Structure formats: C-alpha cells, structure tokens
Amino acid sequence: SYVLTQPPSVSVAPGQTARITCGGDNIGSKSVHWYQQKPGQAPVLVVYDDDDRPSGIPERFSGSNSGNTASLTISSVEAGDGADYYCQVWDSSSDHRVVFGGGTKLTVL
C-alpha cells in the first residue's frame, strides 16, 4: 500500500518560514492536498492539487510537488498557524484509496 511520510513536528519563530514535507514513492505523479487541523476542529483544506489555494486561504500558504517529496510552505508564520497539518493523496486509478500522511505538528515559538 502507498505510504506518505511526514515529520512529526516542525518548530518556527513568528515571521519566519515553515516548510512541512510529505514523502512518497513518485509522489510527484500524484495530486497532493494539504489540511490544517486545530484542536477540536475538523480538518480544513489549505492547499489542493499540489499548489492551489482554496478561496479564503492566505497567500502565505503554498505548495509544491516533485519527485518523491511534496511540501507545504507557510511564509511569515503567525501564532494562529500553529496546528496539525496532513498531506493526502487519492488513488483514483485502482482501489480509490485515500492515503493520509501521519501529520505534522507545527509549533510557533
């Protein structure tokens, strides 16, 4: 089965740039989506199809995907960006399985 690997935690000072990675075999050939989840809340889509932002998501959130690594980059990090972040792909070609990364806890110092 397909596996997505994320670092358990990332720490960054306010105003700096945070980068959260999502590793998978040839992930560059798939569409990657990123979710932000704050305590007690459902996940919220922040980046879809590798590098697109839903309406209402700040431009500070961006994504990239190439080779075996996809990344979510948050520039000018704010205290409110502290949350868990999950990457996700969907294998629509075979068993329609949805795969999540293990999640990364972003701590704003």
Next chain:
Amino acid sequence: QLQLQESGPGLVKPSETLSLTCTVSGGSISSSSVYWGWIRQPPGKGLEWIGNIYYTGSTYYNPSLKSRLTISVDTSRNQFSLKLSSVTAADTAIYYCARQSGNLYWGQGTLVTVSS
C-alpha cells in the same frame, strides 16, 4: 453551500455494530465524479481513511476494516451510511464524513466511544 452532518449514537458497546449516517445538504449526492467517504481519528492520533462510495453504490474499503465494514447510499434522502461491526475500544474515534473529489470536504465529525 455544501454541508455534511454526521449523526448516530455516541456510545456503542463492545462487540456491537457502530452505525452512522451522513446527511448532505446544499448539493446532490448523485453528482458525477464525486465520491462520499468516511474518515476517523482516534483521540490524539492521525487520520485514517475508512472507505468511500459512489452514488451508484460502488464501494471502496480500507483493507484493514473491510471484513467488518459496510457503506451504503440512499440517493432519495441524500444520505450515506457507515456500519462497522464487532467494535472494540480501538474503534473509539471521531468519525468524519466527507465529499471526495480528489481533495476532501469534511463534515464537523462525531465522537463515537466504544465502552460497556
């Protein structure tokens, strides 16, 4: 605006069947190229995909749950449902329903506790 709302018992006894329904409003469950899925999250842990269904009734299940799992759809009520049998404490989680078209659009989630 699309809304998904989970409903069902918040407490289930071990060995019994967990049953949840997701009601879709603001959109049709019969949309083409859209799947409807269930995801769960044990307390303090990550997200686990349970399975999904197309409006025609085609289902796709997580292999680790397949033997205990049934997902069904009722297009007349714009609802889809989850049944997970023979539950144990390990099935305690927040259960989310979601619209799936590549990325996911989530319901608010409902906590289900398995305990006697």
